[in-house]
């Protein structure tokens with residue numbers, strides 16, 4: 563093994579790439595591996611810009627990868643945090659039906675929770691759920707006691723420590739610019755020179771589709787970036803929300819609807835919405851990339867998605883530009899909230915895969931090509947599920 567050759571190379575220093583590299587190295591002490599991250603630090607994109615919720619697994623279709631890997635992953639994430647002394651809090655959450663018309667969808671979540679093996683759920687009427695969240699309004703709620711909060715960037719850093727301890731090398735500031743497969747080996751061009759590896763693992767998040775194509779993997783899906791913008795609750799109004807309050811989500815979308823989330827580091831975030839982003843890693847409303855925009859607009863799947871969901875899209879855009887509209891959505895859950903109780907906060911961009919027929923890929927998706935595995939759809943709850951996803955990746959790689 564020379565310094566520039568390893569058994570595997572992971573592209574992407576987010577929580578999924580790091581969890582997978584950690585797993586592959588811990589599995590076999592003789593195995594060597596690289597992680598390449600183009601940014602100056604790890605967890606720079608989705609992993610460092612999310613809601614920080616350890617999801618329990620009630621939203622996902624029974625039998626799906628999201629369901630099984632989230633339920634297993636959540637338990638393992640909690641155990642990992644405990645073991646490593648990473649600050650987390652299993653504070654529980656409420657999912658609240660704000661009117662009678664949302665009750666069937668709320669009950670569907672209860673059914674899914676049971677089918678997926680999410681423990682401890684209770685149906686509560688308004689009197690009972692106000693004991694948990696005194697300012698919350700609605701007709702009925704599900705209390706999910708096992709949901710928690712954590713800083714996933716901190717978890718990712720702990721994974722990185724394990725990688726280094728197990729002999730792996732992490733290169734930051736190191737964008738993989740070109741990929742070539744030659745004589746059973748990958749040749750990766752980076753600003754730090756050429757590296758070689760037997761197996762390639764693409765965990766490039768918002769760029770995973772482009773990386774897959776660059777590695778010669780035929781895939782018809784495209785990552786469409788959806789920005790999620792947050793507001794922050796002012797500290798002097800923190801009594802409005804004790805922990806986590808969620809609406810009943812629109813079942814046609816993989817997004818959960820704007821909600822209230824207590825952060826492990828303090829404070830309460832309100833959001834995120836889900837607006838189409840014109841730049842894959844663009845965090846402000848003005849972020850624009852000609853290449854990303856042309857790619858989105860030139861993709862038939864985008865137009866088919868837009869034709870199906872334009873009404874929701876317009877609503878989300880409106881909520882992005884109008885604070886009053888954002889506040890109205892939040893007031894359905896907490897009517898005492900006033901516009902000046904919140905101020906603009908951070909934003910994240912979700913890597914959501916869309917198929918050529920315009921459908922949003924619901925489940926986690928992996929694709930194999932010669933000597934490579936590509937993680938092509940790993941949006942929420944992939945941070946929660948990362949330890950279980952890593953096992954799945956290791957199984958896929960070892961089977962090939």
Ligand SMILES: Cc1cc2nc3c(=O)[nH]c(=O)nc-3n(C[C@H](O)[C@H](O)[C@H](O)COP(=O)(O)OP(=O)(O)OC[C@H]3O[C@@H](n4cnc5c(N)ncnc54)[C@H](O)[C@@H]3O)c2cc1C
Pocket residue numbers: 573574575576577578579580598599600601604605606607608609610611612613614615616617736737738739765766767768769773789790834909910911912913940941942943944945946947
């Ligand atoms: C707004 C928002 C809220 C969310 N809330 C939650 C939540 O509460 N709970 C939960 O479980 N999940 C949540 N998620 C989802 C979660 O954040 C993601 O599923 C998870 O972080 C995905 O990790 P990743 O490693 O696949 O991607 P990323 O963290 O995006 O990492 C991919 C990395 O690849 C790097 N990269 C790309 N191309 C190259 C290249 N050519 N060379 C080198 N490096 C490259 C990027 O710089 C990036 O660091 C949320 C996501 C968003 C956006």
